[in-house]
Amino acid sequence: MKLLILAGDGIGPEVMAEVVKVIEWHKRQGLDFVVSHDLVGGAAYDAHGTPLTDATMERAQGVDAVLLGAVGGPKYDNLDFSVKPERGLLRLRKEMDLYANLRPAQCFDALADHSSLKRDLVAGLDIMIVRELTSGVYFGEPRGVSREGNERVGINTHRYTESEIARVARSAFELARKRSNRVCSMEKRNVMEAGILWHDVVEEVHKAEYADVELSHMLADAGAMQIVRAPKQFDVIVTDNLFGDLLSDCAAMLTGSLGMLPSASLGAPMENGRPKALYEPVHGSAPDIAGQGKANPIACILSFAMALRYSFDLGAEADRLEAAVEDVLAEGLRTPDLGQDEDTRSVGTQEMGDAILKALD
Amino acid sequence: MKLLILAGDGIGPEVMAEVVKVIEWHKRQGLDFVVSHDLVGGAAYDAHGTPLTDATMERAQGVDAVLLGAVGGPKYDNLDFSVKPERGLLRLRKEMDLYANLRPAQCFDALADHSSLKRDLVAGLDIMIVRELTSGVYFGEPRGVSREGNERVGINTHRYTESEIARVARSAFELARKRSNRVCSMEKRNVMEAGILWHDVVEEVHKAEYADVELSHMLADAGAMQIVRAPKQFDVIVTDNLFGDLLSDCAAMLTGSLGMLPSASLGAPMENGRPKALYEPVHGSAPDIAGQGKANPIACILSFAMALRYSFDLGAEADRLEAAVEDVLAEGLRTPDLGQDEDTRSVGTQEMGDAILKALD
Ligand SMILES: CC(C)[C@H](C(=O)O)[C@@H](O)C(=O)O
Ligand SMILES: CC(C)[C@H](C(=O)O)[C@@H](O)C(=O)O
Numbered sequence: 001m002k003l004l005i006l007a008g009d010g011i012g013p014e015v016m017a018e019v020v021k022v023i024e025w026h027k028r029q030g031l032d033f034v035v036s037h038d039l040v041g042g043a044a045y046d047a048h049g050t051p052l053t054d055a056t057m058e059r060a061q062g063v064d065a066v067l068l069g070a071v072g073g074p075k076y077d078n079l080d081f082s083v084k085p086e087r088g089l090l091r092l093r094k095e096m097d098l099y100a101n102l103r104p105a106q107c108f109d110a111l112a113d114h115s116s117l118k119r120d121l122v123a124g125l126d127i128m129i130v131r132e133l134t135s136g137v138y139f140g141e142p143r144g145v146s147r148e149g150n151e152r153v154g155i156n157t158h159r160y161t162e163s164e165i166a167r168v169a170r171s172a173f174e175l176a177r178k179r180s181n182r183v184c185s186m187e188k189r190n191v192m193e194a195g196i197l198w199h200d201v202v203e204e205v206h207k208a209e210y211a212d213v214e215l216s217h218m219l220a221d222a223g224a225m226q227i228v229r230a231p232k233q234f235d236v237i238v239t240d241n242l243f244g245d246l247l248s249d250c251a252a253m254l255t256g257s258l259g260m261l262p263s264a265s266l267g268a269p270m271e272n273g274r275p276k277a278l279y280e281p282v283h284g285s286a287p288d289i290a291g292q293g294k295a296n297p298i299a300c301i302l303s304f305a306m307a308l309r310y311s312f313d314l315g316a317e318a319d320r321l322e323a324a325v326e327d328v329l330a331e332g333l334r335t336p337d338l339g340q341d342e343d344t345r346s347v348g349t350q351e352m353g354d355a356i357l358k359a360l361d
Numbered sequence: 362m363k364l365l366i367l368a369g370d371g372i373g374p375e376v377m378a379e380v381v382k383v384i385e386w387h388k389r390q391g392l393d394f395v396v397s398h399d400l401v402g403g404a405a406y407d408a409h410g411t412p413l414t415d416a417t418m419e420r421a422q423g424v425d426a427v428l429l430g431a432v433g434g435p436k437y438d439n440l441d442f443s444v445k446p447e448r449g450l451l452r453l454r455k456e457m458d459l460y461a462n463l464r465p466a467q468c469f470d471a472l473a474d475h476s477s478l479k480r481d482l483v484a485g486l487d488i489m490i491v492r493e494l495t496s497g498v499y500f501g502e503p504r505g506v507s508r509e510g511n512e513r514v515g516i517n518t519h520r521y522t523e524s525e526i527a528r529v530a531r532s533a534f535e536l537a538r539k540r541s542n543r544v545c546s547m548e549k550r551n552v553m554e555a556g557i558l559w560h561d562v563v564e565e566v567h568k569a570e571y572a573d574v575e576l577s578h579m580l581a582d583a584g585a586m587q588i589v590r591a592p593k594q595f596d597v598i599v600t601d602n603l604f605g606d607l608l609s610d611c612a613a614m615l616t617g618s619l620g621m622l623p624s625a626s627l628g629a630p631m632e633n634g635r636p637k638a639l640y641e642p643v644h645g646s647a648p649d650i651a652g653q654g655k656a657n658p659i660a661c662i663l664s665f666a667m668a669l670r671y672s673f674d675l676g677a678e679a680d681r682l683e684a685a686v687e688d689v690l691a692e693g694l695r696t697p698d699l700g701q702d703e704d705t706r707s708v709g710t711q712e713m714g715d716a717i718l719k720a721l722d
Contacts, residue, residue: 072551081554081557084551086551086552090552116478116479116482116589116590116591117477117478117479117589118477118478118479121477137498137519137552137553138552138553140516143553143554143555144554145554145555145557145558148522151522151523151524152522152523152558152562153520153521153522153523153558154520154521154522154553154554154555154556154557154558154559155501155518155519155520155554155555156518156519156553156554156555156556157516157517157518157519158498158516158517158518158519159514159515159516160514160515161509161512161513161514161515162512162513162514163512188603188606190433190445190447191447191451191498191499192498192499192504192515192517193442193504193505193506193515193516193517194504194506194515194516194517195515195517196442196506196515197506197513197514197515198515201513220606220607221606221607221610222610222645224585224607224608224610224611224614225610225611225613225614225619226614227611228477228478228589228611228614228615229477229614230477242549243607245549245581245582246581246582246585246604246607246608247585247607249582249583249585249586250585250586250588250589250611252586253585253586253587253589253590254589258586284583
């Protein structure tokens with residue numbers, strides 16, 4: 001089971017160090033993980049002048065799962081667009097063809113009071129946002145800033161093919177079958193023709209292959225409203241790359257558990273039957289707290305739990321790791337992002353990682 | 362002072378009927394409003410086979426302010442894209458060149474408990490989202506669904522010119538000067554070149570003309586997070602057409618006052634010095650409750666208050682109308698959308714309108 005760790009920038013290396021401990025623990029239990037490390041994002045730019053070298057890209061294609069920390073930071077704000085840290089991550093997503101980005105928005109019981117939403121609206125929340133990750137306005141051509149007459153014009157192209165929509169819709173329906181069997185698809189078909197195609201293809205796939213799953217459609221603006229009004233109405237949400245970016249961040253934030261949320265980006269099965277896969281926390285590189293040892297490693301650790309489940313079919317091991325996380329929360333351990341009250345104890349990154357290891361035993 | 366009323370679909374006519382009473386009241390006070398009525402959206406399609414006739418378009422160009430109710434409904438879901446109800450509204454926005462969509466997200470004191478957010482996060486909230494309304498992916502070309510090889514492809518184009526960005530940025534800075542003097546601009550410059558142009562032009566306008574205003578920038582996904590985490594951090598937010606659609610709906614919903622929120626869409630000054638202008642509630646046509654006399658007319662009435670202020674420079678009259686609305690809320694009157702408790706009294710559309718009229722006296 002080959003893993004490539006790309007810790008990246010900001011708090012990436014700190015939180016990934018705790019994941020490495022968790023991997024070591026699993027190796028001691030007899031699981032045969034082979035781990036290698038490489039650079040991505042600003043760290044790769046600093047070393048090689050590019051946010052992802054061809055050599056790293058090749059290594060990523062050769063492993064079973066890539067574990068990514070985070071990319072970006074103010075230091076790189078003025079870099080040319082083509083070498084910004086984010087381009088490294090986007091290249092991985094595109095070239096590995098990781099079309100289904102699974103973003104659970106889950107509210108941990110111990111943290112329900114930490115949400116900006118009222119407790120009863122989020123306690124027990126467990127929705128899965130499936131975001132298309134390889135197409136749309138992120139990758140469409142033509143794109144760029146050019147000059148027309150006296151002024152500059154900025155262009156990006158939102159583009160989806162039928163097969164791109166169909167495959168991510170299938171991912172959503174498959175997931176729904178293992179959950180509460182409901183999918184809500186979001187687009188803006190009232191103003192975008194590409195939204196009509198999105199809607200129609202999701203309908204067609206549903207009718208032909210997943211008629212047993214309950215399907216609904218919502219305009220993305222109404223979806224944003226409903227996510228903040230009554231998030232528990234949803235089970236699986238499927239949407240495009242850009243809407244998925246905003247809606248999943250919005251949903252993640254309102255769980256009160258942003259520092260807790262993992263994600264999986266999955267592509268087609270490889271020869272060994274495992275899907276191409278990259279796992280990363282939903283949070284970013286958090287440059288404001290980087291290097292201070294106070295970042296929450298849980299999102300990154302739970303991303304590894306997703307790897308256990310989706311790449312290696314080790315569901316029991318994933319459950320056990322997730323239970324260990326719940327345990328330390330129940331004990332009252334909190335990194336600073338999770339808030340404090342009289343029943344909790346403030347810990348740093350390493351202490352949190354160590355506590356999870358102990359809970360695993 | 363010429364007004365064109367386009368009540369539209371769903372609850373549009375019901376809520377607009379209450380606005381007409383408010384206008385009549387102002388006429389009795391000596392204000393010289395000349396009111397005409399016409400069709401838009403599904404109502405226009407039913408009568409003429411198009412969601413906005415050329416004749417109506419011409420009338421809209423000839424008045425000082427258009428008052429719009431709402432457009433759309435399930436009845437029209439299967440119409441061809443080109444004649445969908447929304448196209449009527451989009452044509453008005455585009456041909457009147459209403460580039461600055463002002464969407465206040467305000468939490469009314471009496472309603473702070475009705476928000477899905479915790480009271481202290483929204484009580485007293487008063488932010489203004491300035492959304493670009495005539496460009497971006499809503500109008501960019503090429504667009505449409507075509508066939509490529511074996512499959513359909515959906516395309517929409519996100520496109521902004523320098524001058525389109527500069528003029529809406531100016532609107533935001535001007536508004537900020539009359540408020541708390543802070544503007545936050547949102548885009549996705551880390552993945553879209555058009556976002557880089559947006560960022561740069563806002564910076565340039567700021568430096569050249571509005572250096573006294575505090576300017577910050579946020580990625581739109583982080584913006585969505587911050588709006589649900591701590592909305593009071595914002596004063597004026599300026600963003601593009603599509604991000605503005607989602608972010609303003611998200612902000613509107615979390616005030617707990619969706620049925621209360623007005624909007625103004627403003628263009629360049631006409632010969633008489635007044636801006637081209639259209640006013641409409643943020644909420645939609647709410648087909649589920651249409652015709653039942655229980656829609657909240659306040660958003661539509663407050664849109665008329667914005668018309669008093671922005672089209673006719675009648676700030677004192679606008680204040681008075683807004684105060685009348687606050688009065689009836691303080692008295693405990695609530696349409697069903699606003700929730701209920703032991704201190705409130707449930708009323709319908711007309712009763713709410715009548716109470717506001719009485720409070721005006
Ligand atoms: C870092 C950035 C390119 C990325 C995105 O916009 O997709 C991030 O916001 C995410 O959601 O994974
Ligand atoms: C009705 C629809 C075309 C419109 C939009 O998307 O702009 C609406 O959602 C709005 O925000 O005014």
